[in-house]
Amino acid sequence: MEELLAARLQMAISLGWHIIFACIGMAMPFFMAFAEWKWMKTKDQVFLDLAKSWSKGVAIFFAVGAVSGTLLSFELGLLWPKFMEHAGPIFGMPFSMEGTAFFVEAIALGVFLYGWDRIAPIAHWISGLIVGISGVMSGIFVVAANAWMNSPAGFDFVNGEYINIDPIAAMFNEAWFTQALHMTFAAFASTGFAVAGVHAIMLLRGHKIKFHKEALKIALIFSLIAAFAMPITGDLAAKDVAKRQPAKLAAMEAHYHTTKNAPLIIGGIPDDVNQKVDYAIEIPGGLSFLAHGDFNAEVIGLDQFSEEERPPVAVVHFAFQIMVGLGTIMMLISILYFYMMWRKWDLINNKWWLRILAIATPIGFIALEAGWTVTEVGRQPWIIYGVMKTKDALTPMPGIQYSLFTIVTVYLMLTLTVVWLMFRQIKSIHQKYNEE
Amino acid sequence: MIYAELVMIVLGISLVLYMILGGADFGAGIIEIFTGDKGNSTISKAMAPVWEANHMWLIIAIVILFNGFPKAYVILSTNLHIPVLIFLIAIVLRGAAFTFRHYDAYHDDSQVIYSKIFRYSSLVAVFFLGITISAFFGGTIPSTSSANFTDLYISPWFNLFSLSVGVFLVILAAYIAAIFLLGELETDGGYHLLSKFCKRLFLLSVIFGTAIFISSYLEGLSFHTTFISHRLSILTGVLATILIPIVFKMIRQKRIWNLRIIVGLQITLIMTGWFIIQWPNLVVFSDGSFLSIYDAASPRITMKVLFIALAIGVVIIFPSLYYLFKLFKSDSNLNVN
DSSP states (O other): OHHHHHHHHHHHHHHHHHHHHHHHHHHHHHHHHHHHHHHHHHHHHHHHHHHHHHHHHHHHHHHHHHHHHHHHHHHHHHHOHHHHHHHHHHHHHHHHHHHHHHHHHHHHHEEEEEOOTOOOOHHHHHHHHHHHHHHHHHHHHHHHHHHHHHHSSSSEEEEEEEESSOHHHHTTTTTTTHHHHHHHHHHHHHHHHHHHHHHHHOOOHTTTOOOHHOOOOOOOHHHHHHHHHHHHHHHHHHHHHHHHHHHHHHTTTTTTTEEESOOOOEEEEEETTTTEEEEEEEEHHHHHHHSOOOOOEEEGGGGGGGGGGGGOOHHHHHHHHHHHHHHHHHHHHHHHHHHHHTTOOGGGGHHHHHHHHHHHHHHHHHHHHHHHHHHHHHHHEEEEEETEHHHHHHHOOHHHHHHHHHHHHHHHHHHHHHHHHEEEEEEEEHHHHHHH | HHHHHHHHHHHHHHHHIIIIIIIIHHOOOOHHHHHTHHHHHHHHHHTTTTTTHHHHHHHHHHHHHHHHHHHHHHHHHTHHHHHHHHHHHHHHHHHHHHHHHHHHOOOHHHHHHHHHHHHHHHHHHHHHHHHHHHHHHOOHHHHHHHHIIIIIIIITTSSHHHHHHHHHHHHHHHHHHHHHHOOOOOHHHHHHHHHHHHHHHHHHHHHHHHHHHHHHHHTSSSSHHHHOOOOHHHHHHHHHHHHHHHHHHHHTTTTTHHHHHHHHHHHHHHHHHHHHHHHTTTBTTTTEEEEEHHOOOOOOHHHHHHHHHHHHHHHHHHHHHHHHHHEEEEETTHHHO
16 A cells, blocks of 8 residues: 555544544533533432433543544654644644643543542532533644644745744634634534434333433534534635635535636536536536625636645545535424424424434534545645645655554444443443333 | 753653653553452552543643654654554553443453453553653664664664663553552552562562663663763662662551652652753764754744743643542542551
């Protein structure tokens, strides 16, 4: 296998894997804190059980996320040493702040998990909230560093030298806000849909206990609000991409030719050789409007970039379609929910509603992975957009495929184990409630 | 370049804390290899609330390294790619296995597998951590990038010197864990057993501490001569050794917290001895040249911002950490008496 491909695959798999655990670590503490808050208010044992069993899930996901994150902080150098040599001094600041946030998260989680009988309920609840807040902060810092790769700032690149470094300007680069905002909501939407889906499946399977009903309600509150925010924040992010990374936008839309009144291309199969998209639905002027807020605006196409400076069009286009498609479905589910709530339907006992949620279990995470594919593959061939190419950052050490195989094996094993552990957690809940 | 020095000191402190706190955690896994399932519940109970926080020091250290001293980070991740990767995979496996063991809803046969993975990957992790660290001061890394695969990526860490540092670190970690766990035991029999174990580890640490010097001589490296030429590092070595009988006495008297502090001091002394030899160099190359902290440091503005970020971090982290340890570790003494 080619070294560059092996390194890119290893990075993609490590990141794609870590992101799932990181997102659950961001969103789920809020679910458990919410459940604990309900318990403090109602004194209903169900909420305490819920807070405790969700916290066990958080513990497992946080631990695996933390160790895989440690691996990642080294992998940046193991795979891309030349990138880190130059980028480290510039974009390192959010990472050093992330270190603190992550540390606080670990401490607060220790207090939450083991402090049930040792501290006052309100202090305990606050520790849970701190887990969530510092988790979200960590996420924002890391995304800010990623945004810098898309939108390099805080230095001048003169004759191959990186001068006039300003780490603060680098952190607050143009892309950080829209990316971090979109990502934070994505964490809540994807985790929320997954959690709601699992509890919906349990209800459908006949475990009609209050535990699952309340769990479902809490997860829905978060996920449906987030699902509503996704298209809005996504639009902000896309407008930003249109301005800064026209090649990425062009690849997302498989937009080959620079035109005014550019159509929005939905679906289809990009054909790089003939520079066209087959079998697509086109909405005239749609892309111009979405990218620049004007139906007649000119949208830069891939023709403005040489072959070497274009991202892989098909991958980015498909990933973008998947993300937008699933995002739309999630928003429709959200609208359906609020409509039915308004009409006062008995949703929690409605089989069709539960079926919809059950089917929707993985779609948040699929959309999340697709979204990251758009961001990362869409930046190619650059590792620092417009400054350094990915191939020039590659480690000189040969044989990366072996480390790729090792990582894949380890992560596959861990994935299977975590899924199995989750089944066992749920089974133990049912046993507990059946005994009573 | 005052900021480079300040940041380096914070990095040093993070490493010492990682060695003590993370070391206790790794060591707990190593001890379990010998105690088997008898020690399992004590170790899980003692480590569970704090182990995640103990490993955060590694993240802090690595972030400082790539933000503040990127050239050293690059050497770490290219020449030492293989041991670093093995260390990391072991960290992933042991962390996951420890959590699975603790949180699995059912305690059945799968516990055996979790335990096995936790124990042996703890051992592997510390061993390769030692190997990796040794290459920084051993003078085994070539200063050029034009050499063959073995010279560039294998011999910097696969040599007698590195292996003996690896073994030494394994013993050190087991020792730290044994001392820490003394305060967590609920029976006198266990206390007696573990204190005997501590004494054996003393003997081993002296043997393998000496082995480091001998292997440096055998491999034709400069470590043993450099060590002798630094009076302060000799002093730290002597002090760490002098503390041994005091530790013995305190084990007998069951003065758990004093014991922990003294052992923390011993580790700090050993690490300080290493830092004194290194200063102001981050990497010693095989041809005798150096990469100093000034050569490796990021531009001044980065160091300044990094230092401020770290200072804010310290203000947040230390009180939180104090609270965590007070909450879960303040009643340790009660268990013994």
